[in-house]
Amino acid sequence: MERILIIGASGQIGSELTLKLRELYGHENVFATDVKDAPPDIKEKGPFQLLDVMDDKHLIHFVIRHKITQIYHLAAVLSGNAEKLPVQAWHINMDSLMNILEVAKLVEEVKKVFWPSSIAVFGATTPRQMTPQITLMEPSTVYGVSKLAGERWCEYYYKRYGVDIRSLRYPGLISHKTEPGGGTTDWAVEIYYEAVKKKQYTSFVNADTIMPMMFMDDAIKATISLMEAGRSSLTTHSAYNISGLNLSPAMVAEDIKRYIPDFSIEYLPDFRQHIADTWPQSVDDSDFRHDIGWQPAFALPDITDVMIDEIRKKIRTSLT
Numbered sequence: 270m271e272r273i274l275i276i277g278a279s280g281q282i283g284s285e286l287t288l289k290l291r292e293l294y295g296h297e298n299v300f301a302t303d304v305k306d307a308p309p310d311i312k313e314k315g316p317f318q319l320l321d322v323m324d325d326k327h328l329i330h331f332v333i334r335h336k337i338t339q340i341y342h343l344a345a346v347l348s349g350n351a352e353k354l355p356v357q358a359w360h361i362n363m364d365s366l367m368n369i370l371e372v373a374k375l376v377e378e379v380k381k382v383f384w385p386s387s388i389a390v391f392g393a394t395t396p397r398q399m400t401p402q403i404t405l406m407e408p409s410t411v412y413g414v415s416k417l418a419g420e421r422w423c424e425y426y427y428k429r430y431g432v433d434i435r436s437l438r439y440p441g442l443i444s445h446k447t448e449p450g451g452g453t454t455d456w457a458v459e460i461y462y463e464a465v466k467k468k469q470y471t472s473f474v475n476a477d478t479i480m481p482m483m484f485m486d487d488a489i490k491a492t493i494s495l496m497e498a499g500r501s502s503l504t505t506h507s508a509y510n511i512s513g514l515n516l517s518p519a520m521v522a523e524d525i526k527r528y529i530p531d532f533s534i535e536y537l538p539d540f541r542q543h544i545a546d547t548w549p550q551s552v553d554d555s556d557f558r559h560d561i562g563w564q565p566a567f568a569l570p571d572i573t574d575v576m577i578d579e580i581r582k583k584i585r586t587s588l589t
């Protein structure tokens with residue numbers, strides 16, 4: 270029987286992945302944790318506890334006490350926020366991963382770990398179209414540097430200690446339940462919220478800045494498929510490229526006009542434009558598709574349909 274620990278269960282990915290894993294593995298077997306409070310459905314339907322992944326002693330006690338067999342470590346400082354406090358972000362992103370890797374090495378019951386990497390591992394010298402799995406990687410952000418170092422550490426622990434750690438280089442994730450915070454791809458979520466609330470959005474990247482994106486349902490499906498795959502079918506033991514669709518603010522704005530014809534968008538690029546300009550515009554994920562048999566289901570019109578509908582519902586509920 271699997272007993273799963275989620276670190277970062279209150280965040281954009283964790284707040285949805287936790288519910289899906291509870292459906293699959295039983296509510297009582299998925300332990301949601303975070304340094305901040307969680308949404309009501311996370312707390313009501315299964316165990317939730319405040320836990321700081323930076324506290325290594327508390328972490329290892331938790332893992333042993335609850336007989337944890339799988340860990341999903343989702344907590345991180347994203348790219349935009351990390352640029353504001355680089356040293357602190359490096360410390361949080363790296364030390365938390367090292368704590369998890371050490372626990373997975375020391376506690377025999379822990380069989381698998383998931384840790385997200387990102388398209389931020391690439392940099393200005395990387396080919397930006399159909400970025401290959403193995404390529405030049407010179408990230409220029411502290412977030413990207415921490416993810417690239419993290420990937421190398423994951424492979425090191427796999428090769429040296431046999432820790433079965435799996436990872437995906439997520440693109441920007443689009444979702445409606447919990448908003449992301451401080452990322453360079455956040456515009457692809459903000460645009461929908463602002464369109465519904467104000468019919469207006471000011472984008473922090475230019476109209477034609479194309480970035481790899483993915484709908485949360487696809488990201489969750491990919492993540493769970495990766496974790497459930499037999500170890501022998503995996504050819505990458507650091508992080509797989511994964512691709513959904515490639516979007517610019519102008520493309521999303523145009524699609525939103527199907528629902529809100531008088532939606533308007535203006536562009537006021539900030540420091541995140543420079544980050545976006547060093548990231549891929551499309552990613553080659555053929556290794557992941559081959560090894561896992563995975564493909565995304567959500568195209569832009571599907572995403573817009575769900576986002577507008579769910580955000581409208583959310584706003585109606587908050588008004589009643």
Ligand code: SER
Pocket residue numbers: 347348349386387388389412439440441442451452453454455
């Ligand atoms: N969504 C992340 C960010 O923008 C990239 O992984 O920081």
